[in-house]
Amino acid sequence: MRGSFSIAVTIIGVGFVSALAACGGNSFSNGGRSTSSTQAFAPNTGQFQRSAVSLIVPESPPPPSQYIENTWNGLYPIQIFDNHKNKGGISPQQAMQDGPLYAALWGSNSPQMVQAWRTNNPTLPISMYLPVGTDASVSLFGNLGHPLTWWKANHPDWILYECDQSTVAFVSGLTSVPLDISNPDVINYLFNLVGGYAEQNAYSAVGFDLVSLTNDTGGTQDGQHGCGVFANVGGNPTWTQKFSGHSVDSAWANAILSYLSTARSYLHGQARPLAIWGNNVPADIPIGDPNEQQLVADLDVLFDESGFARFGKSSSDAEFNNTVAWARYTQALGKGFMDVNEWQNETIVTDAQLDYDLATYVMLKEQAAVTFTAPYGEYGFEHYFNQYQAVIGTPCAEMYGGPSYLGLGRLAYFRQYTNGLAAVNTSGTQTYTVKLPQTIYTDVATGKTRHSSELMLAPFSGILLTVTKHGCAGLVH
DSSP states (O other): OOOOOOOOOOOOOOOOOOOOOOOOOOOOOOTOOSSOOOOOOOOOOGGGSSSOOOOOOOOOOOOOOOSSSSSSSSBBBBBEOOOOOTTOOOOOHHHHHHHGGGEEEOOOOOHHHHHHTTSSTTTTBEEEEEEBBBBSSSSTTTTTOOHHHHHHHHHHEEEEEEESSBBOOOOOOOSSSSBBBTSSHHHHHHHIIIIIIHTTOOOOOOEEOOOOSBOSSSSSTTTOOOEEEEEEEEEEEEEEOOOOSSBOHHHHHHHHHHHHHHHHHHTTTTOOOOOOOOEEEOOSSOOOOOHHHHHHHHSSEEESSSSTTTGOOOOHHHHHHHHHHHHHHHHHTEEEEEEEETTTOOSSHHHHHHHHHHHHHHHOOSSEEEEEEEETTTTSSSSOGGGOOOOOOOOOOOEEEEEEGGGGOEEEEEEEETEEHHHHHHHOSOOOOEEOSEEEEEEEOOEEEOOOSSSEOTTTTTEEEEOOSTSSSSOOO
């Protein structure tokens, strides 16, 4: 671990980088993990558009990512946290046993758990956890942070307040003290503290929560978000406004981009380089947005907490296509993508929900995408489904379908694998009946075999099917 690191905070210029991962087949081996060599692929900026293609575009495997194991062949789940708010969770014995089930772990609570998870999966990527805009936790993840009383006594000028100049701008649901991330001294403190701890204790990365260009600190109403600090001016605490207090604020967006670029330089510069993972939701952002491109450029792994489930609402057609496009864009840059799906007001995940999550996941999956499905609020417990072992093989081509496909105006999308087929309906009102290339398929979620080429897709639904052979033959009509 390095000593204290002094950071000059700068804004990196926004540049457009666009590449398309092209893909093809390889053998299914090593428990579903691909071991065959990969081929080069050509950048193709023209394909990062709303998916409404009339012909499928063949793919060949992109180069593997250094941050996520090669996911080209099969299904790859992740675990999110291993402690549930200090009220229970996963034991070290359970982690040792189940480590091989997962392709990555977001937010392990302790070095002991990191070691446990890796007992039988020594290369498992595991992140530390830190919300953007706050101090480290005082009760989890090493107990590195400080309470508000400590901050008021030691660095009162670092505490972020709402614009009323009296309300501390706590992030909703978090107890960690909000800090002014536009202050280089705050950045130095956080990255030395958390980054140093992560490197010393064998974490692979720091997972940053709340990676958004909108201001999520402070109150829930616009104008109540984090706004300013009481700077020390001549020995006197003097109100200094740093941000507008509004959710959409260019000063906050610039501070976030600077925070991430500095984090990247610091973490990558450690004696044992650490990756930078970030929780960011791209569903509402059109592909090509320069600020989102800069954000993706600074991250090594994008953790999309909203996923396709959208906390139980399911994705609209635009949200679905944006998510797929950004996921493919991210993987084309050699970075990882985490597709996280939570279902609000549910105690279990239903077969229909699991089918939807798996079908949408395989639409975006290239060589570095993983997935998670659970009822809302169930982080810190295991939610492994045996359906993740389904043999779907490798992608035949990119996703196809959409309104222009066959001129039918359907909001239905398809993707074929060497041993699988996924179909998704993004309409919230229309049911579509489609014709599959073959007559015998097995539903991954239910395990039931169907003997018909006709498939009915209900509104906001998806299905992942397996087929014994010839999965790349023909098209869905």
